[in-house]
Amino acid sequence: MSNQKLYKGSLQTIILKLLATNHKMYGYEITQKVKELTKGELQITEGALYPALHKLEADGLLDIEVVKVENRLRKYYKLTEIGTKETTDKLEEMQQFLKTMQHLVNPKFSLE
Amino acid sequence: MSNQKLYKGSLQTIILKLLATNHKMYGYEITQKVKELTKGELQITEGALYPALHKLEADGLLDIEVVKVENRLRKYYKLTEIGTKETTDKLEEMQQFLKTMQHLVNPKFSLE
DNA sequence: AAGATATACCTAAATTACTTAGGTATAAAA
DNA sequence: TTTTATACCTAAGTAATTTAGGTATATCTT
Numbered sequence: 001m002s003n004q005k006l007y008k009g010s011l012q013t014i015i016l017k018l019l020a021t022n023h024k025m026y027g028y029e030i031t032q033k034v035k036e037l038t039k040g041e042l043q044i045t046e047g048a049l050y051p052a053l054h055k056l057e058a059d060g061l062l063d064i065e066v067v068k069v070e071n072r073l074r075k076y077y078k079l080t081e082i083g084t085k086e087t088t089d090k091l092e093e094m095q096q097f098l099k100t101m102q103h104l105v106n107p108k109f110s111l112e
Numbered sequence: 113m114s115n116q117k118l119y120k121g122s123l124q125t126i127i128l129k130l131l132a133t134n135h136k137m138y139g140y141e142i143t144q145k146v147k148e149l150t151k152g153e154l155q156i157t158e159g160a161l162y163p164a165l166h167k168l169e170a171d172g173l174l175d176i177e178v179v180k181v182e183n184r185l186r187k188y189y190k191l192t193e194i195g196t197k198e199t200t201d202k203l204e205e206m207q208q209f210l211k212t213m214q215h216l217v218n219p220k221f222s223l224e
Numbered sequence: 225a226a227g228a229t230a231t232a233c234c235t236a237a238a239t240t241a242c243t244t245a246g247g248t249a250t251a252a253a254a
Numbered sequence: 255t256t257t258t259a260t261a262c263c264t265a266a267g268t269a270a271t272t273t274a275g276g277t278a279t280a281t282c283t284t
Contacts, residue, residue, distance in 0.1 A: 117269085120269095120270080120271095138262095139261075139262070139263095140259095140260065140262080141261095144260095158262080159263090159265090162262075162264085163263095163264085166263095181261095182260090184261055184262085185261065185262065186260095186261070186262090187261090187262075
């Protein structure tokens with residue numbers, strides 16, 4: 001992907017949306033899910049993901065549940081009540097952003 | 113706008129697209145045009161715009177034409193041949209990005 | 225049996241695109 | 255005459271990332 005930098009600023013929203021859809025996920029699972037959903041177009045790096053998850057948790061948007069599976073640790077994350085609210089807001093902002101950008105780069109085929 | 117940070121990484125593409133559509137524009141005009149096109153949703157700051165224009169020029173994507181209008185300077189920018197090519201590429205990347213994000217945050221209403 | 229790949233977590237320095245906060249100068253409007 | 259609009263600019267600070275490591279277990283390949 002040569003357009004990786006366009007995704008700057010959208011990582012939190014992507015994480016929150018995935019957790020809203022899938023209820024609970026662990027970090028590695030999120031990287032794989034995004035790769036699958038985007039057919040390889042977007043690869044979330046772990047250097048970006050883990051700090052982002054820690055920040056969302058520190059901000060009270062996510063709760064953690066640590067589980068040992070096949071002798072390996074997994075940290076499951078899920079949305080808190082605040083996190084669910086924030087997800088709604090961030091998804092609205094994202095939709096607005098996508099609509100505006102679509103309009104800017106291709107006025108003839110606006111989403112509206 | 114609370115979603116300003118989503119626009120990170122898209123400034124170059126926006127500038128190039130505007131120049132592809134309007135043939136030649138000067139910096140201040142670009143800020144006003146973007147504000148108008150996005151109904152105030154996106155305000156390009158001059159602190160971001162001017163360095164971006166200088167970089168695009170340094171990279172050979174833009175040519176300058178300085179004009180004195182009503183005793184004030186205007187620096188008109190237009191696409192070079194390389195710039196025109198790059199614009200096509202960047203717009204394709206942007207479309208791909210928008211499609212992918214739309215699919216990610218709202219799989220039910222994908223653009224395809 | 226060894227080495228590579230996949231799973232699963234992590235951090236820290238460097239990069240980069242931006243925001244913030246200034247600066248200069250002319251013209252028009254309040 | 256002071257504010258707003260036009261028109262350019264720079265530099266320090268910020269924040270989200272990339273890059274480049276690290277640890278450890280399980281599985282697949284040769």
